[in-house]
Amino acid sequence: MKENLTSVEPSADRIARFREAGIWRNRTIADDIREIASASPDKVLWVEGDTRLTAGAALKQAEALASNLHDMGLRAGDVVSFQLPNWTETVVLDIACVLLGLVVNPVVPIYRNAELALILADCEAKALFIPEKFRSIDYAGMVADLRPDLPALEHVVVVRGTPRDGMLSFDALLEPAGNDVAWPEQRPEAAKMILYTSGTTGRPKGVLHSHETVARALLACFDHWGLAPDDWTLMPSPVTHVTGFSYGIEWPLTQRTRTVFMDQWDADRAVGIIDTYGVASTIGATPFLAELVGAAERAGSRLPSLRIFGCGGAAVPPGLIRKANKTFANTCAFRVYGSTEVPVVTLGYMGDRNAELASDTDGEVVDYEVKLVDDAGHSVSEGEGEVLARGPAQFLGYLRPEDREGAFSADGYFLTGDIGRRVDHAGLLITGRKKDLIIRGGENLSAKEIEDAMHQHDAVTEAAVVSMPHDRLGETVCAYVIPAGDARPDVPAFAAFLGELGLARQKCPERVEYVDDLPRTASGKVRKDILRKRISQQVAGPGS
Known part of the structure; x- marks a missing residue:
């Protein structure tokens, strides 16, 4: 069982310090939308295609949705997941959740059965909002298959489509329930969102942010x-x-x-x-x-x-x-540089006079304290070290207590797992990472998760998955495989196999290299740094 969300929040000293300094706002977006709608109800704030969503309409729809969610039994601290495209309904849903003190859990649309089931079970989501279909994916069908194994999931709401058996219509929930709701008192320091990020263990970690941390990151960017x-x-x-x-x-x-x-x-x-x-x-x-x-x-x-x-x-x-x-x-x-845990640690060098720094560094550190440390945790004044960051936009912690172990230094810095060095005093250049992740077009993929799935194939004795340079996506997936026999499945064969296991197609290797053995440390750990260098040289071609 996950820990109660209400127990994951900043210390009283941290809250008081940031509030007194004016760094945290002591308000939520529920206060914001009421203020904007009162002053400018017809102001268009969001556009999607031909759809225009005004402040007044967003508040009215959100209040109706919240009243219906309340009638359905959802209460402060409950988790509401959504796996939706960039539609204006997500704005209404977010505001409604804040009105009721619910914790929202966005789930990326590329995730399929395996990933979605794990996330919904881990955060014990009580409600899930999905499209009936989007592009070629039948989300309603996928969720219908998963639902018997998700006892906490009481409600599934279909947006822009026809609900399947036992599901609800989003449009119907925009009709006021008819009962007055006593909106719960807002606690801006409390958890408002869980975002899942792939970790080196292969199991995604639930990253908790509060109203205050999200708003602070936005203010820092806006000002800078x-x-x-x-x-x-x-x-x-x-x-x-x-x-x-x-x-x-x-x-x-x-x-x-x-x-x-x-x-x-x-x-x-x-x-x-x-x-x-x-x-x-x-x-x-x-x-x-x-x-x-x-x-x-x-x-x-x-x-x-x-x-x-x-x-x-x-x-x-x-x-x-x-x-x-x-x-x-x-x-x-x-x-810019950051992560789900510590958004926008650097905010970029701007303007003509900083053009070189804008291209050759990962930006200027703003609103965070950053230090570099060696493997023993000692500060590094020159050269490279692991990047540690702390600041007012830093996440509250991970959903599960065990994931928090080793994530922070004794003085509250988050250990990013990235390696970097300082440039031009306030600048930061990321040179590598300790975490075994592949960042494909901005999406974090766990190498271990892919390896674990590939090891289920009869033709595989051992697989080591690493990042491979890609012109468009930055990185993509390469698998080094020690075969179990004469069979040598190709890329399409592995894609089909992993797809049957429920993995997203983005996680399927785009290149498979068969080898007799893998480079290892004295203790037997695979030297993935060597494999990454090897595939980089192969992709670059002769003379690289």
């Missing part, structure tokens, strides 16, 4: 990037990631910006959106920036309104930042 209320943000990153959720759903509430959602990335369409709305900012992984540069060139547009493109989540080639800043009218592209 020089944005203003009413500035438009284009949000193609999934709202089920910390980036899309924070900047797409909640930035309009905490900072009064406005969002254009894209539920499916299309770089050519993005150029039109940016020019039509005068979009000032966007945040996304490497593929978004690379394809936007190409689309802008094809369209003959220099995107003159775009002042901010924060690029991170995967390896960002310096040359891409340089090209973007030559292609666009403004020197707007820069690298």
Whole structure:
């Protein structure tokens, strides 16, 4: 059983210190939406295709939804999961959950049976919001198959589709329940969101954020990037990631910006959106920036309104930042660094005079304390070390107590597992990572999870999964396999096998290398650093 969510919160001293300094707001987005709706009910804050969602409509729909969720038995501290695209309904759902003191759990849409079942069981979600179908995936069918093994899941709500047996309609829940709800007292320091991130153990970890930590990250970015209320943000990153959720759903509430959602990335369409709305900012992984540069060139547009493109989540080639800043009218592209646990540790170097730092470093540390340590935990003044970070936007902790063991230093720094060095005093350059993760297009994939699945194949004696450089996605999956016999399954064969086990297709190896043995340490541990170097050289070709 997971620990009670109410027990995971900052110390009283930390709360008092940040509140007294004005660093934490002591309010939630429920306060924000009521204030905005009272002053400007017809103000459009979110756009998705032809849909326009105003502040007044968002509050009205959220209150109706919250009243129905209350009638369904949901109470403060209960978990509500959603696996939805970048639709405006996610805004209404988020606000409704805050009104009731519920904890929201966004789940990325690429996850299939195995991952979804694990997450829903781990956080003991009481309700789940899904599309009936999106793209080629039958979400309603998938959840119907999983539901008998999820006793805590009492309600499944279908958005933009026809509910299956035992499921509810989102539209029907927007009709007021007819009963007055005594909205619970808001506790901004309490857990408001669980986001799952893949760990080196293969089991995803539930990352807990509060109202205060999410809002602080947004304020730091807003101020550092020089944005203003009413500035438009284009949000193609999934709202089920910390980036899309924070900047797409909640930035309009905490900072009064406005969002254009894209539920499916299309770089050519993005150029039109940016020019039509005068979009000032966007945040996304490497593929978004690379394809936007190409689309802008094809369209003959220099995107003159775009002042901010924060690029991170995967390896960002310096040359891409340089090209973007030559292609666009403004020197707007820069690298940023952070994680679900510690969002936006660096916020990027901005402007013409910082163009070189923007491309050659991972940005300027803002609003965090950062130190580098060696393997013994001693501070490193020069050279490389593991990056440790702490600050007011830092997560509360992991859902499970056992995951918190070894995650923090004695003085409260989060051990990121990334290796880096300081540049230009406040700058940071990430040079590698201790964690055994593959960051494919901004999505964290656990190597161990893939290995565990591959080991179930009769043709595999041992598999070692590592990251492989990829021009568009930054990294993708390569598997080194010691075969069990003469059979040598190819990439499509492994994809089919892993798909049958319920893994997302993004986790399937895009290259399989058969070997007689694997490089190992004296204790027998596989030297993945050697394998990563080997595949990098193979991908680069002769002379690399």
